[in-house]
Amino acid sequence: MTVPVVAHLRPRSPGSRGQLWVPPAAALWVTAYAVVHAWWALRGAPRFAEPGESFxxxxxxxxVPAVLSAxxxxxxxxxxxxxxxxSVRWTLAVLGWVxxxxxxxxxxMVPLTLLMILGGLFGMDLDAMDWVTLLAQGSGALGGALTIVTANAEQRRARGACHRCGRVHGRRPEGRDAPTPSWAWFAGYLTVAACLARFTAERVHGFLSSKAPEIPWTFMITFVVLMLLAGTLLPLALVHRWGRIWPGWVLPLAGRKVPRWLVAGPGLFVGxxxxxxxxxxxxxxxxxGDNVDGPAWFLAVVLPAxxxxxxxxxxAAGSYLSLTKPECTLSRTSAPRAVSR
Structure with a gap:
């Protein structure tokens, strides 16, 4: 009797030995975060710089989420x-993700606090407590990221996916030439539409108005150009083949692979x-109704956009990362094969 067997269904995770430190380190980190915040809840938190540790x-x-993460x-x-x-693995993976x-x-808000501190280093007023705010926010963000990494590994095991690349080998084409999923394509063009709606509303309301006359025009124009690129060129590159493989008109690089983080990095950061x-x-x-300026129609367009x-x-960046994963060395040995019993 010939039965198909998938060799990679239950890997013994030899390729993940270098990551054995992640779960204990993550558990220790989020536990410490929970203990410190529990102490603050009982005894009072330090004075954080405005707008505070969190929104x-x-x-x-x-x-609560720190204890659940641990x-x-x-x-x-x-x-x-x-x-x-x-079912148990999926339950634990969902718990970790949430x-x-x-x-x-x-x-x-950790990026905003970091920008404030960098501004202080370059001559702006720097509140010493900004460092406490950055430490608290950075600890929470890092603890959450470590929890997500652990949950993602469990999700791979629940899917029967490769422990190295996260793919289920043999189900779909693996490579940059594979077509973009329809849902990712829709997300990319929805991004373009939202960008155009936002700038159209700004144009009607008063484009580059005089609300902040101290901002130089050169800076404002550069900012607008970069935002337009982030709302048009970037999402299109995330969902089209030319964003993964340099097109023919880029003569020195035509046909070569686009560095994946050159496109995915800005997509994730801006997104x-x-x-x-x-x-x-x-x-x-x-x-x-808290400290938001602008006509009602303008806010109703701009904020959702x-x-x-x-x-x-x-x-779109999530789809792009999936399509541009490096070739897995296990894909040749983990494809379904037939054996006789």
Missing amino acids: FPGGWLPV AAILLISSGVERDRST SGVSMVLYSF AGLTTYFGIAGMTAWAT YTLWGLGLLV
Whole structure:
């Protein structure tokens, strides 16, 4: 009797030995984060620089996802080599993703704090407590990222995917020439539409108005050009083949692979920034009527447009990263083969 067998279905994870430090380090980190924030909830938090450690309320709120993250990491790492059911692995993976993303969202203002500190190093007023804010936010963001890494590894095991590249070999073509999924293509063009809607609203409202006359025109024009590129050229590069393989008109590089992080890096950075700043902070402030200037129609167009712009870039960048993964050395040996019993 001939039965198809997938050799990579339950790998013993030899390629992941170098990452054995991640689960214990992640569990220790998020546990320390939870303990410190629990102490602050009981005894009082330090004085953070404006706008504070998080856009969300403090107290016990950051402790909850940190405790869940620690539990998810410990449960996942304790069952790496065990024969767990797929449903249990999926449950733990979802728990890790939800708790990890929650920690990242709570600390999403860490880039703004970092910019403030960099500004202080270049002559702007620097509040010494900015460093405390940066440490608190950075700890939460790092703890969430480590939790997501652990959850993603468990998700691969639940899918029966390759432990090295995350693909399920043999299911679909592997390479940069593979077609972009329809959902990613839709996300890319939704990003372009949102960008155009945002700038159209700005044009009607008063493009480059005199709200900030101290900003030099050269800086403003450079900023607008970069934003237009991030809303048009960048999403199109994420979902078209020429964003993965240099097209023929780029004569010195034609036919070569585009460095994946040259495109995916800006997509993830801009997408995350727009989604968190406008999608979370901006939309919440608008809904509560808290310190948001502009006509109602303008805000009703611009804030959702920025949010869709950010989400579209994140989705398209995720597809791009999947399509541009390096060739896996196990793909030749893990393809389904027939054996006789």
